[in-house]
Amino acid sequence: MTAIKSSNLGYPRLGEKREWKRALERYWSGQGSQEELLSTTKALRLEALKKQQLKGIDIIPVADFSLYDHILDTSVAFNVIPERFQTGDGNTLTTYFDIARGNKEGVASEMTKWFNTNYHYIVPELADVKPELKDNRWLTYYLEAKEALGIEGKPVIVGPITYLKLGKGYQEEDFSDLLGKFVPVYEQVLKELGAAGVQWVQIDEPYLATEVSETELDYYREVYAQLAKVGVKLELQTYFESVDHLEAVLALPVEAIGLDFIHDHGETLSQLKEIGFPSNKILAAGIIDGRNVWASDLTKKVALVKDLLAIVKPEQLWLQPSNSLLHVPITKSSEVTLNPVLLGGLAFADEKLAELVTVTKGGNQGEATIVEELAANQAGITALNESPDRNNPEVKKAIAGLSALKNERQAPFSERIKAQKAWLKLPLLPTTTIGSFPQSPEVRQKRAAWLKGDLTQAAYDQFIESETARWIEIQEELDIDVLVHGEFERTDMVEYFGQKLAGFQATKFGWVQSYGSRAVRPPLVYGDVAFIEPITVKESVYAQSLTTRPVKGMLTAPVTIINWSFVRDDVPKTTVGNQIGLALRKEVEALEAAGIKIIQVDEPALREGLPLKRSRWQAYLEAAVYSFKLTTTSVADDTQIHTHMCYAEFDDVIETIDALDADVISIEASRSHGEIISTFEEHTYNKEIGLGVYDIHSPRVPSLEEILGNIRRPLKVIPVEQFWINPDCGLKTRKEAETIAALAKLVEATKIIRQEYQNK
Known part of the structure; x- marks a missing residue:
């Protein structure tokens, strides 16, 4: 038959x-x-x-x-x-x-x-x-x-x-x-x-x-x-x-x-x-x-x-x-x-x-x-x-009351940026990195030992602090302007938050391929999402205590968490995104209250989640902007909000990027610099921006000439006062020696370009 x-x-x-x-x-x-x-x-x-x-x-x-x-x-x-x-x-x-x-x-x-x-x-x-x-x-x-x-x-x-x-x-x-x-x-x-x-x-x-x-x-x-x-x-x-x-x-x-x-x-x-x-x-x-x-x-x-x-x-x-x-x-x-x-x-x-x-x-x-x-x-x-877990009355009440919540920054960007520059006092073309530094074999070994119970919480915390202090010192020696703590306590930028918020569950072997040998373990968003306690404050405050230079707080934004997670399918994704936005809003406020005045809320996956049909884009993008603003808009004017995005055709989302109302955006752009730059030739963008000046997905160390070219090209269309210098993504997957060598080239190139502008 x-x-x-x-x-x-x-x-x-x-x-x-x-x-x-x-x-x-x-x-x-x-x-x-x-x-x-x-x-x-x-x-x-x-x-x-x-x-x-x-x-x-x-x-x-x-x-x-x-x-x-x-x-x-x-x-x-x-x-x-x-x-x-x-x-x-x-x-x-x-x-x-x-x-x-x-x-x-x-x-x-x-x-x-x-x-x-x-x-x-x-x-x-x-x-x-x-x-x-x-x-x-x-x-x-x-x-x-x-x-x-x-x-x-x-x-x-x-x-x-x-x-x-x-x-x-x-x-x-x-x-x-x-x-x-x-x-x-x-x-x-x-x-x-x-x-x-x-x-x-x-x-x-x-x-x-x-x-x-x-x-x-x-x-x-x-x-x-x-x-x-x-x-x-x-x-x-x-x-x-x-x-x-x-x-x-x-x-x-x-x-x-x-x-x-x-x-x-x-x-x-x-x-x-x-x-x-x-x-x-x-x-x-x-x-x-x-x-x-x-x-x-x-x-x-x-x-x-x-x-x-x-x-x-x-x-x-x-x-x-x-x-x-x-x-x-x-x-x-x-x-x-x-x-x-x-x-x-x-x-x-x-x-x-x-x-x-x-x-x-x-x-x-x-x-x-x-x-x-x-x-x-x-x-x-x-x-x-x-x-x-799927029927949390407090979360449902908060979602029902969203219409009464203010979802805009207090002042427009043109006023906020003046207040931010007044205390930051950064040089022309400020340098920074995207967030993570190399997760060395030792970092992974210590984490594995801690997870198995072979290393005490106190010993693990001490190790994380020592790695953070070491990399703060490395960044200062490199003369980077805005520092990061390195994220040594994190396995993955989404999984880590999934381990700290209610409604999420990490798996042990739930790995999927992202690119090449890069495997990620998307958390399961299985229940109503809620804030439990501060997630990143301890590490950020410790890093800031080691330096007089500003240290960025580092978070992952709602749409990226959704796009890089396995999300429950019994409620609309927009509801889940808003739940995450409300939870992260409390984390942003906790960072600000602890004295962290630059907070990066990364949205690298915004473009990738676009529906294949343009007729469905508007609803998706409006929801993305709303959940991002739920996360970021309760801070004071002089707190600077950064965000980061990965490879994308930015013509598709430039208006949405502007609508996010982040003060600074960094874009993963080194492999497709020409296409990215053309977007800014055709669209006016008045906020601050960093186009990644070298590719972190390759183990090679870029040449000075390569980085100089990748800085000069966008400066033909983007005012130098708006431009930041950074790698195109986080450095977690790279080795320490190549990372330091590449960042040294980045800073050297930046100083050459600064001198050129100062001599004009």
């Missing part, structure tokens, strides 16, 4: 205990060989495939694995290698990592966010590119899975239109010609896969979930008409939003269409009920949330499957996550210390696959066969929703 099938779109790379990360970092440090790296990662890859096989997933993805980033994989496979990295030793792996991380000869390729997620991809550089197939990695991974495990896998490849749209170095009017260069390479990949017996290829086109124009729709028609001639079955996969022009997309010459039924605002099902679905195609329905960690309501999923079966036949239906499970942790089975009520409401990657298998079984064999699973699932969800 032909039946509904379960399908996956991608699996996390990290390993349950971050084995992937450690293997990479051993290799980069020279402690591990290339053979070691490849052997370790192959074992992890096969383990992930076997796990999916044993769970009973019918259609298992292969080639979703990466040693850094799947877009970079595609670039290197297609010979899209920037010229500055074509003079290496011939080792493909060395070149691969040089593009991502830079080397002595060249700056790393730009890195930016994958649509509206916290995953970063390496931007393809497409100027004068001559694509050719250098490595059919998709065939390699298909054969590996088949030979080692007997899995008839589904190779996953990013589609040509999405790949090129995510790149840079070409004019839009040249897109068609560029596409024409790449389609033959895709054809070659598919032909080789077909010759090896591949039955299905998943070709990811998430760009289709943006606001696609009629011209772009024609590109899809032309490209897939050409690829269809190869004869390999294609699953055209979209995710992260609903698809405009759905009827036209359904008509594309592919055998399966993958649609997201989770992040589509309920639009996809209603459209399919109206227009129907082709009888000769598979509907690959993303019914399990691949971006959040909460258990699905399986009763509702079974009902959704019934709705889908009113549109397609069982043999036309694949059930799958909404997107690759790259964005969630691997398994909750390791979280043995979590409150059972919270644990019962969670589903990480492995549990989501189990949910898929259960719903698929129910769809094929009837609900009676999954009664026990449905009952257990419903009990877990109900227990969490009815828990006291």
Whole structure:
């Protein structure tokens, strides 16, 4: 009997205990060989495939694995290698990592966010590119899975239109010609896969979930008409939003269409009920949330499957996550210390696959066969929703009273800045850093010992104070103007606050990949958020006591906490954002009362959370501004509020940045300086600003000339009186020697530029 099938779109790379990360970092440090790296990662890859096989997933993805980033994989496979990295030793792996991380000869390729997620991809550089197939990695991974495990896998490849749209170095009017260069390479990949017996290829086109124009729709028609001639079955996969022009997309010459039924605002099902679905195609329905960690309501999923079966036949239906499970942790089975009520409401990657298998079984064999699973699932969800943590009366009262709360600074910026400069007395082009300093092996070892109980609280506090004092002294020796305490007590800028506020829960092994080997452990925002006690005051006050220079207090803002956390899905995100804003407002007031008069409230993830559809932007941005101001606007005029933002297309959010009404903003800009500067050529921005003058994501120490250039370029469009000098992000992931060397260059360059202006 032909039946509904379960399908996956991608699996996390990290390993349950971050084995992937450690293997990479051993290799980069020279402690591990290339053979070691490849052997370790192959074992992890096969383990992930076997796990999916044993769970009973019918259609298992292969080639979703990466040693850094799947877009970079595609670039290197297609010979899209920037010229500055074509003079290496011939080792493909060395070149691969040089593009991502830079080397002595060249700056790393730009890195930016994958649509509206916290995953970063390496931007393809497409100027004068001559694509050719250098490595059919998709065939390699298909054969590996088949030979080692007997899995008839589904190779996953990013589609040509999405790949090129995510790149840079070409004019839009040249897109068609560029596409024409790449389609033959895709054809070659598919032909080789077909010759090896591949039955299905998943070709990811998430760009289709943006606001696609009629011209772009024609590109899809032309490209897939050409690829269809190869004869390999294609699953055209979209995710992260609903698809405009759905009827036209359904008509594309592919055998399966993958649609997201989770992040589509309920639009996809209603459209399919109206227009129907082709009888000769598979509907690959993303019914399990691949971006959040909460258990699905399986009763509702079974009902959704019934709705889908009113549109397609069982043999036309694949059930799958909404997107690759790259964005969630691997398994909750390791979280043995979590409150059972919270644990019962969670589903990480492995549990989501189990949910898929259960719903698929129910769809094929009837609900009676999954009664026990449905009952257990419903009990877990109900227990969490009815828990006291989700029903805090004081928080609900505060949210209900927001309309009576003043949410603006007392004076406009033009007046505030005078009061701030009067006491700060900073030089022209003041220097600062973004907040964190290197988390050395010793810092990590001490924290681990403290967490295990092998180091007393007093001894740990003393160590943190000694590191803080040492780095205050280093900053003074470097002659930096506005200092930071270094954040040695923090594991992560979001996780740390999640450990200190009510309504949050940290996990032990809930790691997800952010970029390269950088893994983050997003906190679970599972209940009503409330302030408990001061979070950062002790460390900030101690640091300030060591110096006469101003020390910044360092906080993370509401939207970034939301975008970098797993947020409860039983209430609107705007409600959660306002709860966080009210809690952090009390922390800001506590810092100010303790004498900390520069407070940085970082919002690096504001841009990345923008909905893919512009029609939804206004509501998101208005909510972001409101929650930021809830945090920051109760301070006195002479308290200076800073904020920091990461890579972004600032044309999209410049008006929102202005509306935040922060006194100083720093922007992570070194890899895309030209694009950032053009924003300020077109928009007037009257507050103070620092564009990051060197890239902290690369281990290389920038040259003096490089930093001088990165300062002089923005000063052509931004008044020198408004400009601050800083690295482009926090320095937590860097080593101490390179950090000090880079900051010394930063200060040296600043003094040269100051002298130039003073001599004018």
